Amino acid sequence: MRIIGLDIHRAFAEAVAWEDGKLRRLGRVDMRRALLTAFAKRLSKDDVVVVEATGNAAAVAAVIGPQVKKVVIANPMQVRIIAHAKIKTDTIDAGVLAQLYASGFLPEVWVPDEPTQALRRQVTRRNQIVRQRSRLKNIIQSILHAHLIPSCPHADLCGGKGRAWLAEQIVPEDERLAIERHLREFDRLGEDLTVIERDLAGSALADDGAKRLMTIPGVDMIVALALMAAIGDVARFSDPQKLVSYLGLNPSVRQSGPGPAYHGRITKQGRGHARGMLVEAAWVAARAPGPLRAFFLRVRARRGQHVAAVATARKLAVVIWHLLAKGESYAWARPLLHAKKLRDLELKAGHKATRGQKGPAHAYNIKSLREEERRWVEQAETAYARFVTGWNPRGPKRARAGAATEER
Structure with missing residues (x-):
């Protein structure tokens, strides 16, 4: 099996093959579709092609993929960290990609459908x-x-x-x-x-996942679709913390030797647009009744409103993972408000207005029903606030004292 590294540019790509422990330069490949297809047809069904994630990497993978065993797209940021060198050429970069994959150290990225x-x-x-x-x-x-x-x-x-x-x-x-x-x-x-x-x-x-996310307060069509586009298949995240890390909402950590670990600002890695959408949704959720507002107010009292908004966005990411992974709607959703969101979607999509007919969203226009639904969610907010009253984020004092004694 050959491993072929491609260092992709706008007009050409440099190709290097790793075979039997040796690197062999294959030359430059023109990035026009017809010539790239001709190059792909010269490859074997047992070959593995490795490219870095660039603007045209997905198109390159689509052209080469049917002709080879596998096309791997590497994370360029992590590749640079692993393979940093003083001498840098296109041939060296292509060879590094092939060698990293052969040694099992290549950081791959997920390719969406x-x-x-x-x-x-x-x-x-x-x-x-x-x-x-x-x-x-x-x-x-x-x-x-x-x-x-x-x-x-x-x-x-x-x-x-x-x-x-x-x-x-x-x-x-x-x-x-x-x-x-x-x-x-x-x-x-x-x-x-x-x-x-x-x-x-x-x-x-047409997307059940997007409609499910819209049951969360603060999440509208734009936020839901931005998150669905960024997440793709939620099954690739084994737990909610993986999704939080993917969106760059996890805190950075600094620790060395026997000293304690210091947690700093969020990493801001991954999909920046989706992270921004979550923060905007957090600000809206902070004004809507429900447990999310109680969470925002509790964090704001200790850390300020900007930290509280980011913390709420992180909480939203955890909630979103559970909704998508379990196929459930938000537990404290407001059905009348959700029906109105869906009706607005239909009108925006070009569906005809049915004047004079009472559809599923008609009940939202009745003030008494709206207020009754709002009171129900406010009760959930009060219950959450009562539940976390006196909660210490650092754990019980007795446990901390015991740990300090053991360290001595």
């Missing part, structure tokens, strides 16, 4: 459009700031009231034209955003 990759692309496109729209708002605000105009008194600068206020402000003619141009671009991006969110809503309606 095609539906998960498509969902990741759609979530990324939406995120890019949202960031571009935020950037345009900031540019308009900077133009106003440059001419000593205070911030817009309305919540949305590009909304109806915000634009009416904006039209009343006195700025030079060239700046006025620039603002109008930015607003037109903002509207065009809004149309693209509507199309993408319609597709995402259809994906959410």
